[in-house]
Amino acid sequence: MARRRGEELTGLCLQVEELEEKLSDRTQEVERLRSELGATDLEKQLELLLVENQRLKQELKSCRRAELQSPDADVCSCSRSQEAESLRREVSRWESQARQRERELLEKTSRAESLRRQLEEARWRQGETEQRLALRLRECEEELARQAAAPPRVKYVTHTVEAESAGAHKAVAELQTKNAGLQEQLSAQTQLLRELETQLHESQRNCAQLRTQLLTDRGRLCGFLLRVVGRRDGELVPGLSKVLVYEGEMERAQGQLEAEMHNLEEEKNRVIEEAFIRAESEMKAVHENLAGVRMNLLSLQPALRTLTCDYNLLKRQVQDFPVMLDKAIGDAKREICQVISEVSSTNRELLRKYKREINLRKKCHNELVRLKGNIRVFCRVRPVAQEEQDSADATTLLSFDSDDDAILYLSNKGKVMTFELDKVFPPQATQEEVFQEVQSLITSCIDGYNVCIFAYGQTGSGKTYTMEGVADDPGINQRALRLLFSEVSDKAPDWEYNITVSMVEIYNETLRNLLGENLTDKLDIKMNPDGSGQLYVPGLTEFTVQSPEDINKVFELGHMNRATACTNLNERSSRSHALLVITVSGFNSATSSRTQGKLNLVDLAGSERIAKSGAEGSRLREAQCINKSLSALGDVINALRSKHSHVPFRNSRLTYLLQDSLSGDSKTLMMVQVSPLAANMSESACSLKFAQRVRAVELTSSSSSSRRHENSSTSSSPTHDSVELDSPPVTPVPLPISRASSAGSTLSSGLGVAQGPPSAVGGGLTDTHTADSESLVTLTLRLSRSLVTWLP
Numbered sequence: 001m002a003r004r005r006g007e008e009l010t011g012l013c014l015q016v017e018e019l020e021e022k023l024s025d026r027t028q029e030v031e032r033l034r035s036e037l038g039a040t041d042l043e044k045q046l047e048l049l050l051v052e053n054q055r056l057k058q059e060l061k062s063c064r065r066a067e068l069q070s071p072d073a074d075v076c077s078c079s080r081s082q083e084a085e086s087l088r089r090e091v092s093r094w095e096s097q098a099r100q101r102e103r104e105l106l107e108k109t110s111r112a113e114s115l116r117r118q119l120e121e122a123r124w125r126q127g128e129t130e131q132r133l134a135l136r137l138r139e140c141e142e143e144l145a146r147q148a149a150a151p152p153r154v155k156y157v158t159h160t161v162e163a164e165s166a167g168a169h170k171a172v173a174e175l176q177t178k179n180a181g182l183q184e185q186l187s188a189q190t191q192l193l194r195e196l197e198t199q200l201h202e203s204q205r206n207c208a209q210l211r212t213q214l215l216t217d218r219g220r221l222c223g224f225l226l227r228v229v230g231r232r233d234g235e236l237v238p239g240l241s242k243v244l245v246y247e248g249e250m251e252r253a254q255g256q257l258e259a260e261m262h263n264l265e266e267e268k269n270r271v272i273e274e275a276f277i278r279a280e281s282e283m284k285a286v287h288e289n290l291a292g293v294r295m296n297l298l299s300l301q302p303a304l305r306t307l308t309c310d311y312n313l314l315k316r317q318v319q320d321f322p323v324m325l326d327k328a329i330g331d332a333k334r335e336i337c338q339v340i341s342e343v344s345s346t347n348r349e350l351l352r353k354y355k356r357e358i359n360l361r362k363k364c365h366n367e368l369v370r371l372k373g374n375i376r377v378f379c380r381v382r383p384v385a386q387e388e389q390d391s392a393d394a395t396t397l398l399s400f401d402s403d404d405d406a407i408l409y410l411s412n413k414g415k416v417m418t419f420e421l422d423k424v425f426p427p428q429a430t431q432e433e434v435f436q437e438v439q440s441l442i443t444s445c446i447d448g449y450n451v452c453i454f455a456y457g458q459t460g461s462g463k464t465y466t467m468e469g470v471a472d473d474p475g476i477n478q479r480a481l482r483l484l485f486s487e488v489s490d491k492a493p494d495w496e497y498n499i500t501v502s503m504v505e506i507y508n509e510t511l512r513n514l515l516g517e518n519l520t521d522k523l524d525i526k527m528n529p530d531g532s533g534q535l536y537v538p539g540l541t542e543f544t545v546q547s548p549e550d551i552n553k554v555f556e557l558g559h560m561n562r563a564t565a566c567t568n569l570n571e572r573s574s575r576s577h578a579l580l581v582i583t584v585s586g587f588n589s590a591t592s593s594r595t596q597g598k599l600n601l602v603d604l605a606g607s608e609r610i611a612k613s614g615a616e617g618s619r620l621r622e623a624q625c626i627n628k629s630l631s632a633l634g635d636v637i638n639a640l641r642s643k644h645s646h647v648p649f650r651n652s653r654l655t656y657l658l659q660d661s662l663s664g665d666s667k668t669l670m671m672v673q674v675s676p677l678a679a680n681m682s683e684s685a686c687s688l689k690f691a692q693r694v695r696a697v698e699l700t701s702s703s704s705s706s707r708r709h710e711n712s713s714t715s716s717s718p719t720h721d722s723v724e725l726d727s728p729p730v731t732p733v734p735l736p737i738s739r740a741s742s743a744g745s746t747l748s749s750g751l752g753v754a755q756g757p758p759s760a761v762g763g764g765l766t767d768t769h770t771a772d773s774e775s776l777v778t779l780t781l782r783l784s785r786s787l788v789t790w791l792p
Ligand SMILES: Nc1ncnc2c1ncn2[C@@H]1O[C@H](COP(=O)(O)OP(=O)(O)OP(=O)(O)O)[C@@H](O)[C@H]1O
Pocket: 381, 382, 383, 385, 427, 457, 458, 459, 460, 461, 462, 463, 464, 465, 466, 570, 573, 574, 575, 605, 606, 673
């Protein structure tokens, strides 16, 4: 019996130990849960209680050991052992159920945690999407603002809006899809959460029931133990009461833990709810934003449509542009061609008129010169020099007609002679005034006529002064060249001119090249081998001049060479002829016409009658040569104006050299220089008589229609020239006197034989005037006809 009781007690002890182990497992489980859920003050208290529990267990063990050692321990009966066994089994079943529930609770807690994490992740993703959408919205708004502010760039804006619109649509669709997915996910999670919550509540409820049942069982167990043990051993009561207290503490702690868990659950739900609400509000904001974007898109659509229309219009225009351009270019080309053809025809017409005008101008000028006379005779009276003022000869016997600048009166040996020339320059006449009367001839030279201007008169009468002038007041030579330059530059660029200059001296019938290197060379005059019938001087130096500076250089060289060739320049210059030959060649590129004119400026040797003064030796030879050349000049002029078939050009070097400038349409000007001194009156009278005769011939024989023809025929008859060369005159040939009234009887009686019938000479003046008037009328009529034709 005692052994059985001992066995029962041992079994009971084993059950207690098992219970303790289970309790320890549960404690560990609680600890684990606590470590998972985090320590709180309540848990610390629980920990303390557990320690206390451990201590109580130790005490309980020691009490049991003491009880086992006691002989009264056999009191426990078999029934109590069975009851205890059944209670233990019940407890263990509940405990296992409780553990299972706890495991389920833990699983649910972990699932809830993972759901919370998923929710947070979803929230984070949603936040990110919202941020992206907000950013995108801001960009859209900025873009809209920029587009509104930007000038209308149709193509670009259209393109951008199209691209933006498509992108925005796509983004909206994506967002909507995402949103729907999130919504679904959220609702699924919410559903799951609710299920979990339901399960959790259910588990908690079960757990509470189990705990209650466990407590009840424990109470019952304790009651039983008290009944079994407390009655027999009063020492066990305090330990059991402590266990009960402990159990109570445990329950309280567990209750607190559960309450805390419940609070945590509520907190979690609240947080989830808040997050949900926030997500919903944010979602709403996103929806609003999206609605705003949609509105913007809708408001942009009309603008987009307009822009698209503009763009299409422009596109069509751009497509049509090449065709239009080709058409415009074609039209422009046709117009240009038409204008060009019109302009070229107008140009041709203008060129034709221009040519006609040039010819007309030349004809007019020539007619003018011809009307003035192809041979004109001027007279210039030099002033009395300073050193001559005091001499007895200073009293001048020359006087001028105040009404007619062509009349000069000369008083010689008590007789007054009247000379009528083309122009008389008094002593006060300036170089410029003289040149004014001469310059029309220079213009003729540019037009292609040959011109010859020579100064005639006794030594010291002012020939060189008139032709060359002085440094600060140049004469005809330099002024003529300057005028040529000025006229030539005026005619540029239509005309290109080449001006060449050569200088020749004729001394004792010998030609010298004043611009050459070898001054001792004697030049010859020959017929040009090209068959043109022109004369030329082989070896004659010609300088091309392009500026007044060139002229000065040429003149300086000529003077220097002339001075080198003789011992006494003044003496030599008085006894030689100096010729400045200027050739003007022109080419008109527009009309392809060419002109060539020659200007001969001749400073003749002194014309005084040295032969009569009984000169001998070299002076006699000089006088003979001078007389020969001057009389030859008179013969040539006489023959030309008298329409002789033969003109004796070859009778002297001078006339031979000037042949082409004295024939044909050439113009000749004789400047008769007269000294004002009384001592020179005889020579002056001679010079003036010669000039008078030359002019008279000109007047009596002038005929505009026949002159040119006559000249050309006479100039081209070398056979007769050679005949005349056999008998050159030694003294000046007297020419017919045209106007007895002007020259006076002294003149006719003093100068010998007249070569024409007096009646013809007398009537020549009238005829000439008539012919001149007719020419003038004809010229005026031609001019007016030309103008009428020329005017548009
Ligand atoms: N119109 C004038 N005004 C002022 N001085 C003049 C004028 N004409 C001539 N003279 C002066 O008279 C002088 C003689 O003139 P110039 O040498 O020109 O005569 P010339 O006829 O050429 O003589 P030669 O036949 O010897 O060469 C010079 O001193 C010249 O300056």
